[in-house]
Amino acid sequence: MTDERSFLDGYDPAAFPAVAVTVDVVALTIRDGRLHVLLVERGGHPFAGWRALPGGFVRDEPLDAAALRELGEETGLRPGEGPLERVHLEQLRSYGDPGRDPRMRVFSVAYLAFAPSLPDPRAGTDASGAFWVPVDEAGELAFDHAAILADGLDRARAKLEYTPLATAFVGPEFTIAELRAVYTAVWGEELHAGNFHRKVLSVPGFVESTGETAARAGERGGPKPRLYRAGDARLLHPALLRPAREEDVR
Amino acid sequence: MTDERSFLDGYDPAAFPAVAVTVDVVALTIRDGRLHVLLVERGGHPFAGWRALPGGFVRDEPLDAAALRELGEETGLRPGEGPLERVHLEQLRSYGDPGRDPRMRVFSVAYLAFAPSLPDPRAGTDASGAFWVPVDEAGELAFDHAAILADGLDRARAKLEYTPLATAFVGPEFTIAELRAVYTAVWGEELHAGNFHRKVLSVPGFVESTGETAARAGERGGPKPRLYRAGDARLLHPALLRPAREEDVR
DNA sequence: CTAGTAATACTCACCTTGAGAGCAACTGGA
DNA sequence: TCCAGTTGCTCTCAAGGTGAGTATTACTAG
Numbered sequence: 071m072t073d074e075r076s077f078l079d080g081y082d083p084a085a086f087p088a089v090a091v092t093v094d095v096v097a098l099t100i101r102d103g104r105l106h107v108l109l110v111e112r113g114g115h116p117f118a119g120w121r122a123l124p125g126g127f128v129r130d131e132p133l134d135a136a137a138l139r140e141l142g143e144e145t146g147l148r149p150g151e152g153p154l155e156r157v158h159l160e161q162l163r164s165y166g167d168p169g170r171d172p173r174m175r176v177f178s179v180a181y182l183a184f185a186p187s188l189p190d191p192r193a194g195t196d197a198s199g200a201f202w203v204p205v206d207e208a209g210e211l212a213f214d215h216a217a218i219l220a221d222g223l224d225r226a227r228a229k230l231e232y233t234p235l236a237t238a239f240v241g242p243e244f245t246i247a248e249l250r251a252v253y254t255a256v257w258g259e260e261l262h263a264g265n266f267h268r269k270v271l272s273v274p275g276f277v278e279s280t281g282e283t284a285a286r287a288g289e290r291g292g293p294k295p296r297l298y299r300a301g302d303a304r305l306l307h308p309a310l311l312r313p314a315r316e317e318d319v320r
Numbered sequence: 321m322t323d324e325r326s327f328l329d330g331y332d333p334a335a336f337p338a339v340a341v342t343v344d345v346v347a348l349t350i351r352d353g354r355l356h357v358l359l360v361e362r363g364g365h366p367f368a369g370w371r372a373l374p375g376g377f378v379r380d381e382p383l384d385a386a387a388l389r390e391l392g393e394e395t396g397l398r399p400g401e402g403p404l405e406r407v408h409l410e411q412l413r414s415y416g417d418p419g420r421d422p423r424m425r426v427f428s429v430a431y432l433a434f435a436p437s438l439p440d441p442r443a444g445t446d447a448s449g450a451f452w453v454p455v456d457e458a459g460e461l462a463f464d465h466a467a468i469l470a471d472g473l474d475r476a477r478a479k480l481e482y483t484p485l486a487t488a489f490v491g492p493e494f495t496i497a498e499l500r501a502v503y504t505a506v507w508g509e510e511l512h513a514g515n516f517h518r519k520v521l522s523v524p525g526f527v528e529s530t531g532e533t534a535a536r537a538g539e540r541g542g543p544k545p546r547l548y549r550a551g552d553a554r555l556l557h558p559a560l561l562r563p564a565r566e567e568d569v570r
Numbered sequence: 571c572t573a574g575t576a577a578t579a580c581t582c583a584c585c586t587t588g589a590g591a592g593c594a595a596c597t598g599g600a
Numbered sequence: 601t602c603c604a605g606t607t608g609c610t611c612t613c614a615a616g617g618t619g620a621g622t623a624t625t626a627c628t629a630g
Contacts (some may be wrong), residue, residue: 091339091416091427130425133416164414164429166341166383175380177341177427179414247608265588267609291597292607307564308586314557497577515619517578541628542576558617
């Protein structure tokens, strides 16, 4: 019986079949009232020329750090600074079926990111191939990335119900109408403006008033809206539920 | 510019640093009205002698299949047969911080399993070291398995609210009281029997009546309860919500 | 036979929800 | 400058879900 020290000294990691682990990021933002996802065009094989989710191999770093690093590299922004400071990042799930990557066994840990409107990645940086695409125009993607994107959208839609994450899509100060536009874009449904207003203000900790109003009203008229900040709630009680769909019961 | 075929032929997987991928399973069941988790006692290094979640290296198989295989090996039951047929299995999340395993970089994809009361694994099989432990007596676990267990419990508690998964903890026919006992055990809270009864029957597709009643009432009296089967709902509308807690808002 | 318990049904006050109406503030264009 | 249209925000009302409690009845163990 050896002790743990000598066991580890004699341990040979190369004795295992080669596998690799990547992170892939489903980064969502809202532009012009539509939900967009960040995609890259693959330069090398496999799937050269195809669109794909941004991602890459995990280095000597925690998984969360790898996802944030990839997001920063593709957007040309520094993680934790400026616009990326307010990004919400959470693990989505992992994908590892044999054959999902023709090179070798590759496990991918997918992440989901919610960001306020970010500058276009093309502008100047070396994040050459990244661009924002409306989610309903993503089309075919490399590997199993279309399935990952679909899972990410499901998660995002569900999270808006129970959590205040809609505030991650807007700036530090926002109007109720901007928040409603987030729900409309992500859920793809119109919401009753009056009821939404009442609901948001009645959930403790969802938003807090800044006491200010916007400098200008919207382009099409109406009073100057009041401005709000994100509150300190982590869960919405009561939740903002979508109307039940038929797919639910099945 | 090479084409994809010749690219793949020249690809050398061994050029990457060695990493490994495991699955670990948080298998939950209810025994004697208490929530239990399946644990194993580790035979080899590292963490020899410690308790751990059942799990192991992923072979040439999908992740889900690996989790089901591990669960079968540790319980001594055949996957997809007999008692394991009714097990609910879903991916929880992945863990991959450097240093979580002293041997090498090991990524673990954790799974969550809900099972009706299963036979004790000790009985006869070669699943020597596995046993059911009440979740509040799990104590310290190897690696980061205590954190994985905690995440699994959070997920299980939340899933009972929105999904009919409580039925995965009981037999094919069950009484409303048995279902209520599941909620009580998982949430650790007593529920108002009358309201629970009304609620369960009012959610479309949660349970359906068999038309039968149990052959005998409970040990302590009362009428013979009616028997129900799981319905075809995948989501509960409206949901069975727990009372909001203070930790929610924070 | 009795005391205790549990399954089920019912009541009632309270709250949340969806739908709609109303009012005032603001816009761009005539 | 005025006007028509749009929007932010408030309010009302009916419908339905919820928590707490009570009542009835059928069963158990002793």
